[in-house]
Amino acid sequence: MGPADPALLQGLDQVVARYGPGALHDPVALRAALRSVDGITADDVELLTAVAGCGVVRDLRAVDPTGPVLDAVIDTATRTVCAGAGPASDLTAERVRGAVAAFAAVDGSGFRVRWDGAGARPRRRRRVALLAVAVLVACGTAALGAVLLLGAAPVPATPDRFAVDQVALRYRALGATLLDGAASCARGAPQPGRTEVVSCAFDRWTMTLTSYDTASRLVEERDRSLAEAPEPLRSARSVEADGAFAMAETGTGSTVYWDTTLPRPVSARIATEQLGLLDLVARYDDRGAATATRPEPPGPEFASGELWRFTAESVGIDGARCAPVPAGDPARAGAVDAVRCTLPNGVTAELVQLATYDRLIGRRTAAGSDAGKVPGTLRGVGTWGFEEGTAGRGQFAEYVPVAGGDAHIYWDDESTRCVALISHPDLTQDQLLDFWRE
Numbered sequence: 001m002g003p004a005d006p007a008l009l010q011g012l013d014q015v016v017a018r019y020g021p022g023a024l025h026d027p028v029a030l031r032a033a034l035r036s037v038d039g040i041t042a043d044d045v046e047l048l049t050a051v052a053g054c055g056v057v058r059d060l061r062a063v064d065p066t067g068p069v070l071d072a073v074i075d076t077a078t079r080t081v082c083a084g085a086g087p088a089s090d091l092t093a094e095r096v097r098g099a100v101a102a103f104a105a106v107d108g109s110g111f112r113v114r115w116d117g118a119g120a121r122p123r124r125r126r127r128v129a130l131l132a133v134a135v136l137v138a139c140g141t142a143a144l145g146a147v148l149l150l151g152a153a154p155v156p157a158t159p160d161r162f163a164v165d166q167v168a169l170r171y172r173a174l175g176a177t178l179l180d181g182a183a184s185c186a187r188g189a190p191q192p193g194r195t196e197v198v199s200c201a202f203d204r205w206t207m208t209l210t211s212y213d214t215a216s217r218l219v220e221e222r223d224r225s226l227a228e229a230p231e232p233l234r235s236a237r238s239v240e241a242d243g244a245f246a247m248a249e250t251g252t253g254s255t256v257y258w259d260t261t262l263p264r265p266v267s268a269r270i271a272t273e274q275l276g277l278l279d280l281v282a283r284y285d286d287r288g289a290a291t292a293t294r295p296e297p298p299g300p301e302f303a304s305g306e307l308w309r310f311t312a313e314s315v316g317i318d319g320a321r322c323a324p325v326p327a328g329d330p331a332r333a334g335a336v337d338a339v340r341c342t343l344p345n346g347v348t349a350e351l352v353q354l355a356t357y358d359r360l361i362g363r364r365t366a367a368g369s370d371a372g373k374v375p376g377t378l379r380g381v382g383t384w385g386f387e388e389g390t391a392g393r394g395q396f397a398e399y400v401p402v403a404g405g406d407a408h409i410y411w412d413d414e415s416t417r418c419v420a421l422i423s424h425p426d427l428t429q430d431q432l433l434d435f436w437r438e
Contacts, residue, residue, distance in 0.1 A: 004105040005098030008048060011040040012106040024103060027053040027263045028173050046263070047091065047099050053263035054081050055170055060104045074100050162187050167198050171209050173260050174268045176288035182207070193217040205272035205283065211264065218265035225257070233305035234277065234298040243291030247284075249277035249305035256284045260291040276303050304337035307353040310418040311339070313386070314393075314411065315351070319344045325352075334359035347424045347435065354417045363419050367397045367410035374400040377429065384411050398429055407432040 014037040015023050015030065023029045030052045034045045051057065056077040060070075078097040159166050168179040179185070181202055188197030188208070196211040212218040222244055230250045237246035243260040254277040259267035268289075272280055277297055284294070299308035301322040311317060325331045325338035332338045334354055341349045354360045366372075368381045377400040383392025394412035401408060407429045412419045424432055 003098065004101035005095075007039060008044055008099050008102040009105055011037050011044065012048065012102055014038070016106060024106070025052055025055075025057040025169075026172060028176070031263070047095070048102075049263040051077075051081050051096070051099050051103060053173070056080055056100070057103050060100065070104060074104060162198060164200065167200065167209065170211075171198075171266055171268070173263060174209070174258065174266060174287070174289055174291065178268070178287050178289070179207070180286065193221065202283075204274040205270055205280065208269045208271075210267045210269075212266070215261040215265045218259055218261060218267060222257075222259060222267065233309045236295040236298060238292050238295050240292045245292040245294050247277060247281060247295075247297060251306065254280045254305075256280050258284070258289055258291050277305055278303055301339050302337060302351075304353045306416040307337045307339065307351055307418050310353075310413050310416055311341075311349070311351045311420070314413075315341075315343075315349050315420060315422070317341050317343065317349070320349070325350070334362075345424075345435070346426070347422050347432075350421045352419045352421075354419065357417060360412060360414070360417045360419065363410075364395045364412060367399070367421075368395060372401055372403070374402055374405070379429075380433075398433060400429065409433065409436050 011034055012024065015033045018037070019029070019033045023033045027049050031045060031049045034040060034048060054077075060073060060077060074097065077100045078093060081096050081100060082091065082093055161167075162185050164179050164182045164185050167185045168182075171178055179200055182200045183202065185198050185200040188199050190197045190210075193213055194210055194217075195213050196209075198209045200207045200209065210221075212221065230252075232248040232250050235246070235248040238244065242262050243258065245256075245258045247256045248254070253271060253273035254275060255269060255271045256277075257267065257269045259265070268287075270280060270284060275283075278300065281294075281297055299305075299312070299322075301324055302308035302311070303324070320341040320343045322339050322341040325335075325340050329338070331340070331350055331352055334356070335352045336355050338350070338352045341351065343349060352363075354363065368378075370378055377398075379398055381397045382395070384394065384396035385392055394414045396409075396411045398407070398409045400406065404423075406423045406425050407427055408421060408423045409432055410419070410421050422432070422436065424435075427435065
C-alpha cells in the first residue's frame with residue numbers, strides 16, 4: 001500500500017474516535033465531523049469528503065489489509081476519485097492517493113472486515129489461490145467493488161447499484177432521508193454533461209436524481225430548466241453559494257427542485273400531477289434536505305394554486321389575514337378548497353374553488369336571483385373582466401342579503417370554477433363597488 005497522508009490519516013482517526021466508523025463513508029456526516037477535529041485544513045476536508053462521496057470507502061475497508069490486493073484497489077480508487085473531480089480540478093494523483101490510502105489505513109474497528117477475533121489472517125490451505133478481484137468504477141457510472149474468493153469462503157453478492165439503499169447512499173448529500181418511502185429506483189438515460197440519471201417511484205409522485213460532470217454544468221442545467229418551466233400559478237426559489245431550491249405549481253402539476261455542488265454536483269426533482277404544491281413541499285420537508293434555505297410557498301393558506309392565482313389577481317390580499325375555511329362550514333360545500341381572508345380595510349373575502357361545474361352554476365344562480373335579497377339591491381348581474389372590452393371571465397352580481405344586511409359582491413371564474421364573495425359591515429353598496437373596482 002502506498003503511503004497515507006499523515007495529516008489526513010490523523011484527522012480520520014479522530015473522526016472514528018469521536019463519531020464512530022460509520023462517518024467514514026457518509027460524505028455529509030464526514031464533512032461535519034472533520035470540521036470539528038484539529039490539524040486539518042479546509043482543503044483537506046473537501047478532499048476527504050470527495051473521496052467518501054465517490055463511494056469507494058466501504059470497498060477499501062473491506063479488503064484484507066495484509067494481502068496483495070489492497071494496492072490494486074487503492075490504485076483503482078485513486079483513478080475513480082480523480083475522474084470524478086473533473087478536468088478543471090487542481091488535485092494531483094499523488095495527493096488523491098494519499099487521501100485514499102488514509103481511508104484504507106485508518107483504524108476503523110468494527111468497520112474493517114476482520115479475518116479472526118485478533119485481526120490476523122487465518123492460515124490458508126496449500127495451493128489455495130486468489131481467484132478473482134473485481135474492481136468497477138464508481139462516482140456516477142459504476143460501482144467500485146473488490147471480490148475475494150478465498151478458499152471455501154462465500155462470495156459476497158455484488159450490490160444492485162440501483163437498489164433504493166444504494167441510490168440513497170450515493171445521493172446522501174441531498175437529504176438524510178432522501179428515499180424514505182421509495183418503492184423502487186431505475187436507471188435513466190443521461191444526456192451530455194450528466195453522468196447519471198436515476199428515477200425513483202413513490203406513492204403518487206416521482207423523484208429524479210441527476211449527477212453532473214462539473215459544478216458549472218449543474219448551474220447551467222439548473223438555470224435552463226427553471227427558465228423553461230411553464231408559467232406557474234405560483235412559484236418561489238432560493239439560490240445560495242453551494243446549492244439551490246425552487247418550487248412551482250402549474251395547472252397540470254407541481255414540482256420541487258433542489259441541488260448541491262458539494263461534495264459533488266447532484267440534483268433532485270420531485271414532481272406529480274396528483275398532488276398540490278403544499279402537499280409536495282411537505283414531502284420535500286420529510287427528505288431531511290439542507291442544501292439551501294426553503295422559502296415559504298406563496299399563499300400557504302391556499303391548497304389550490306388556481307384559487308391562489310384567482311384571489312391574487314382579482315382581490316389582491318397584500319396585508320390580509322387568511323385561513324382555510326374549517327370543515328363543516330357551509331362555504332366548503334362542494335369545494336376542493338376554501339379560504340377566508342380579512343383585508344386591511346375590514347372587507348371579508350370568501351374564496352372557494354368548486355369541485356364541479358354544476359356546483360359553480362348553483363352558486364351563480366343563487367347570487368344572481370332575487371331570492372333572499374333586500375328588494376331593489378340586486379344589480380350589475382352580468383359578465384366581468386379585468387379591463388373594459390376584455391372577454392368576460394364569469395358572472396358578477398352585487399346585492400344586500402335579507403340575512404345580515406351587509407353589502408355583498410359576488411364574482412366567479414368559469415375556467416377554474418373559482419368563486420369570490422366579499423362583504424363589509426359598514427360600507428354601502430356603492431362604496432363596496434368602488435373598492436372592488438380599484
